[in-house]
Amino acid sequence: MAAGTKRRVRMSDVAQVAGVSLATVSRALRFPESVSQELRGRIETAAQRLGYAPNRIAGSLAGAHSPLIGVIVPSLTNAFFATTLERMTVTLEAEGFQLLIGHHGYDLAREARIVSAFAGWNPAAIVVTGLDHSRETVAALSAADCPVVEMWDLDGHPLDALVGFSNTEAGRFAGRHMARAGYDRIAVVCSTPDKDPRAAARARGVLEAHAEATGGRGKAALISVDGRELGCGALGLDKALTEVPDLRAIAFSGDMLAVGALFEADRRGIRVPEDLALVGYGDLDIASNTNPPLTTVRPPRGEIGTAVAEHILKRLKDPDRSGEIVTLNVEMVVRDSG
Amino acid sequence: MAAGTKRRVRMSDVAQVAGVSLATVSRALRFPESVSQELRGRIETAAQRLGYAPNRIAGSLAGAHSPLIGVIVPSLTNAFFATTLERMTVTLEAEGFQLLIGHHGYDLAREARIVSAFAGWNPAAIVVTGLDHSRETVAALSAADCPVVEMWDLDGHPLDALVGFSNTEAGRFAGRHMARAGYDRIAVVCSTPDKDPRAAARARGVLEAHAEATGGRGKAALISVDGRELGCGALGLDKALTEVPDLRAIAFSGDMLAVGALFEADRRGIRVPEDLALVGYGDLDIASNTNPPLTTVRPPRGEIGTAVAEHILKRLKDPDRSGEIVTLNVEMVVRDSG
DNA sequence: AATTTTTCTGAAAACGCTTTCAAAGTTGGA
């Protein structure tokens, strides 16, 4: 436990025991096929017996890139990104990569600092969330000199590769659904649209599609709240109710907001959906469990993780794939709340 | 973007521009005080102008340890660990450390593999969740030859340092509370007690304290469910109701289970707490928002992250602190559900 | 049997920093 106790087994130790050179051990371990059957056996046995574990730091210095992949998300406590990260980890870990995870809380300046820090690790790739970045981030990303993948968005111009879905379209699904269900006076409750461009895009989508689908006869109000938590949903409901007369339905930029509003409606004796319809976004586990279960839009949160990981894997083998765009789809999940 | 475009600025470039040696640049950057005022200025200007960013890989190879800290949690999608990770990241990032995050889904064999993988990065410290580890994990941890911190538990014997709270005690809070509130026939719904030793410890705590506080007159049943999600809570409610006659209260190993049960109770027309009291664990954001709000036990989830980070920081400066134990407290949050 | 290919293997040069050790330069006291 205490540092400096015993000397770690090095590749040269394995080489000595196996009676071969360092170079051969390296090859045998990295490209087993490139070494004769017999040596491979001897080397693997020696490595096993000595309990050799390669020093990744040394390997990364000698190689062109490290098997590190930097991933930057807005937040770790957000179930969306957590799912994406989990899936990415699983796929990439299996190929010997290790994730370097950073989060910036929707602060673009912090994003830039994290990218710079990651670049110092000479990563095999860097993944960032969204398409909105500061000049500094873009500069740091290009200085990192490795594949860059943007994810979770599709509404904009990527720097390099892109894996995501259209948040505008996600909003449009909800807006269209509400119009078709006959709700012509609606509100959209959106959390920090100034800081979260994807939430803002969804809100815009709802508004647009609702206007189109009602032939302009519908009325819709945009209401912003200062957070993504349940409490803000309750607050949003309150605001919407006071600001919009004859309100029939509310779309939210996230399921937690919608659930918070659902609870608040219950407290106020407002029946959902009879008096007021509620539509969320996210299809979190809770959405299917509330009373009534929540109508929502499901983003491909796990799929993004897998797709990003797979893209990176393919890309590292075949650099021609730079600039690839992977489009994933959103799904309208109609339940009873609206 | 494409690999191999331009040469990265090296420390030797800075040295050349500043007209000093490599060694001096290294010193100036790492220990500004150890270099004369004038040189420091020249070197910093040069570094700035060239846009020098240190190569962490090279630095780590030359130094004794890398500024990487490995952290292993059961799951990233679990709000408890996500909060801990967020706090750890913030504190450690400020000191120039970078987290290597791994998750094993309560699978001890995977934990061992992750520890081994982390050890290859020569990390400054490794943090693992809980006190239950396989022989292989313990071996890999000791081979890593760096400080080890176990977190989130206190019921057992640590390998080295420990930052956590007693899950048994957390359970005891709930059990005692239920007994005092006059609920003598209770059930404990616990998710995968065979795989999650902390959940099992909490369940045990509830049972013990309830038996003590009711003077043995109380009856309590342990019911296990196969997951931590809302749906399992509903299932747990159902099982408890059929298995325990005259059931008055249920304690859950997690808030999501409790909320799921609350929803299910609502569907069945069971009044909470009049017909049945519900107690959770976790004090997730949702706990204070449900109808009725959930009585629960609050673990120090953010505090653990901060405390672990601070411990590591102190420890790296002062190796004598090995074996330190930081005890944090749990809090009973009484609301309306039980 | 003598060559030419092809397959394996090892020596040695990076990779970009940290750190030790000694030399050079400064300061202050005798």
Add this chain to the structure above:
DNA sequence: TCCAACTTTGAAAGCGTTTTCAGAAAAATT
């Protein structure tokens, strides 16, 4: 003025791999 003590700087030796290049051995060809 000279020497001791201290401060500041630079040369060079790693850190543990990967990878290139060339030589040795084995296989295939004439």
